[in-house]
Amino acid sequence: MNWFKKKKHPPFWKLYIECFKEKQNTDLNQIRFVVFDTETTGLDTKKDRILSIGTIAVIGNIIKVEDSFECYLNQELFNPETVKIHGLLKEKSSSKIEEKEAIIQFLAHIKNAVLVAHHANFDVAMINQSLKRLNLPKLKNKVIDTGYLFKKTKLDTSKNHFSLDYLLERFKIPQHDRHTASGDAYITGILLLKLLNILRKQNSDLTLNQLIQNNNRRGLL
Amino acid sequence: MNTIAERIYDFLKNFPPFSMLSKEQLLSICKSIHVHYLEKDNDLFITGNSIKNEFYVVKDGAIGLFEEKTNSLVDKCDEGDIFGLRALMRKDNYKLSATAIEESIVYSISSELFEEYITTNSEASNYLLSSFVSNTRYIESDTSKVEKENEKILDFFEEQSADYSKNPIHCSEETSIKAAALIMTNKRVGSIIITEHKKPIGIITDKDLRTKIATGLISIEKPVSAIMSFPVITYPENITVAEAQIAMMKHKITHLCITKDGTPNTELTGLLSEHDIIVIRDNNASILVKEIKRTTSFIELQNIRQRAEKILKRYLNQQIPIIFITKILSSINDSITNHIIELSLKEMPTLPPTSFSWLAIGSQGREEQLLLTDQDNALVFENVSKEDYKNTQQYFLNLSEKINKGLEIVGFELCPADMMASNPKWCLSISEWKKQFKSWIKTPDQDNLMLCTIFFDFEFVYGDKKLVKKLSKSIFKAIDAHEIFLNFLGINALKNPPPLSFFRQFLVERDGEHKDQFDIKARAMMPLVDAARLLILSKGIDIPKNTITRYEKLAELEPQNGDIYIACIKAFKNLLRYRTEQGIMHKDSGRFIDLNTLNKANRLELKSCFKAVKEVQDLIQTRFKLSHFL
Secondary structure, three states: OHHHHHHHOOHHHHHHHHOOOOOOOOOOOOOEEEEEEEEEOOOOOOOOOEEEEEEEEEEOOEEEEEEEEEEEEOOOOOOHHHHHHHOOOOOOOOOEEOHHHHHHHHHHHHOOOEEEEOOHHHHHHHHHHHHHHOOOOOOOOOEEEHHHHHHHHOOOOOOOOOOHHHHHHHOOOOOOOOOOHHHHHHHHHHHHHHHHHHHHHHOOOOOHHHHOOOHHHOOOO | OOHHHHHHHHHHOOOOOHHHOOHHHHHHHHHOOEEEEEOOOOEEEOOOOEOOOEEEEEEEOEEEEEEOOOOEEEEEEEOOOEEOHHHHHOOOEOOOEEEEOOOEEEEEEEHHHHHHHOOOOHHHHHHHHHHHHHHHHOHHHHOOHHHHHHHHHHHHHHHOEOOOEEOOOEEEOOOEHHHHHHHHHHHOOOEEEEEEOOEEEEEEEHHHHHHHHOOOOOOOOOEHHHOOEOOOOEEOOOOEHHHHHHHHHHHOOOEEEEEOOOOOOOOEEEEEEHHHHHHOOOOHHHHHHHHHHHOOOHHHHHHHHHHHHHHHHHHHHOOOOHHHHHHHHHHHHHHHHHHHHHHHHHHOOOOOOOOEEEEEOHHHHOOOOOOOOOOOEEEEEOOOOHHHHHHHHHHHHHHHHHHHHHHHHHOOOOOOOOOOOOOHHHEEEHHHHHHHHHHHHHOOOHHHHHHHHHHOOOEEEEEOHHHHHHHHHHHHHHHHHOOHHHHHHHHHHOOOOOOOOOOOOOOOOOOOOOOOEEEHHHHHHHHHHHHHHHHHHHHOOOOOOOHHHHHHHHHHHOHHHHHHHHHHHHHHHHHHHHHHHHHHHHOOOOOEEEHHHOOHHHHHHHHHHHHHHHHHHHHHHHHOOOOOOO
């Protein structure tokens, strides 16, 4: 049955899977990180929907603006409560695309990059839910959570959960375009550079695997 | 839809040269920007590194450019400053190191993007070219004096029309490569132009012979058309050096053909090579000076002064270093004054009864007057016997009146405070002047200190230089005998502290004609001028009164405070430029700034100017132990 299932997958998914066949680069200075953020109708990964995705790539300590992606999605579900946060209205507009199209473009953009997000589990779960609705498996990419990276620095051990706002304040990162997917991705990108710098100083042999959170410690949404 | 690029656009659009691009152009640059994060002490590049294919803009923080040998800070770049322009000039290695002084975020822009948008925009490329020139100026300045002089000329030359070689060596398309090489060798030139009916169609340079012939790729019996570069880049005869440099940069070539109408369709009249640019040494302003000497009336001089004003505007637009602009304008003003004095002397019924010297005072004495303003001058004549004094003074008063009137016709208005040589108070014999200075130094009350700040900055313009030397000597002697005078001058220099809360709360004039305007002269320039005068007087050295010259001397004498003095020089240059631009814009002295005309870049510039004022004032307060006076 396995071969049958595989065959069912659309070409865009196959292209995405292809990217993982090559051996991945593990040199932190050469890895392509894609920092991303989603704006959603709410925090329930099962019920809520993605309204916008924004990404930006980081390679070798440099944020590459030309390697970025931004889209807005048409969704039937609408939650007036979260409009105050992201400012995205339900209104259909020509610049919005359907969820499937957004996923196609997103996968084509991220390829086999290491994904980075603040409290990444949530954003990854949102994307995985979209994939599930398209009858597709989960994302294959390695994922880094900037919230986890900060905890790893042990600069502040008072809490278990640090909000993006708290970290921006702490690292004096200007909050432009906060709560737009692209704006948050960019800000998280700067945060990633700062955190990597600190971690490298603490451990000169830092490896990719040390940055990835152990799976069984999930559940901090 | 490109939130990030638009955010970067919002930032860059406030700073030159990006402010000179169209929105579409700048947005496409923003879409390809790379963002670098640097922790304090991280390097972006180091001296000797091969250049990267990009240049940089500081977004947040501060990047220091360091000279490796001495590890001295050459320049500090903060928000909106550009650096690393060497990449664009295709130099091989970085001459300086760029290190984060604070935690910083820096944007980098690739050279290709630059070429696409910026080199085709002459305003933006002129700006970058002069930034490059002024960035590199510091580097070699610690070498010998002679080299410094040369460099100043080189720095300035970009404005002049380029002096190309006429009658360039040329040959026809059918000429063999060997024959062409023989012509080049005989004429000792590095290039030959291939022409058809006198129109240039191609060019061969030494490099072509090296890469295409010496390598054995093409036989030397073949015609020159086999290896020539074509089409040639042509320009009209009036091309300026700046334009030529940009053209060479843009097309990555070393030779430009000059034709009758600037297109390849007319007769070849000259060849301009990179080498020609380097050897050019003359300038436009010298032509004006020559013309001044030929004039016979004040009205003609007025016309020349108006032309000087045009040169001034052009120089400012081209972002030519302000120090060169001041030098040129001062030399023009000097020549005009000299000529007016000569014309006035001819009008006098008799020759002067004794030797005399005409002095410029105040800002004119410091050669810091770019715009046409009030005239400030004085006259000193040789001592005469008591019985002759009255008549002698009368003669010079009459002469001064003619000179003052002449200057007025040319465009220098009469001084409303009557600080002119036609005033009997300021037309004195050398002994009387010495007495006058001594009395000011002995009783430094408010009025006398004010007069000191004007009359101490005197500079010889015409006549007997010895008189001026004697006067300077006696002033230093008088100050030596009354050291407390310097403390009073110190207090006077601190009476205008910099407005440190400049951005939150503007210090503007409370009432009167200039209500709600900012007095750039009193609040920013005079404190720097006063500080320089005081510090130089305390050293007891007689050097030109120019504020920048004074700070340069101070930096040389006190290397431990070099940073402060260099900051003062930079601040003063910026302020002088800014005031002159404002003056031209509003057709006034430029002294009062309308706050609405300040853009973000201007504000940043002013901010760093005030930092320099603060630093030098702190130094004065400590050195002259003024805290208990204040």
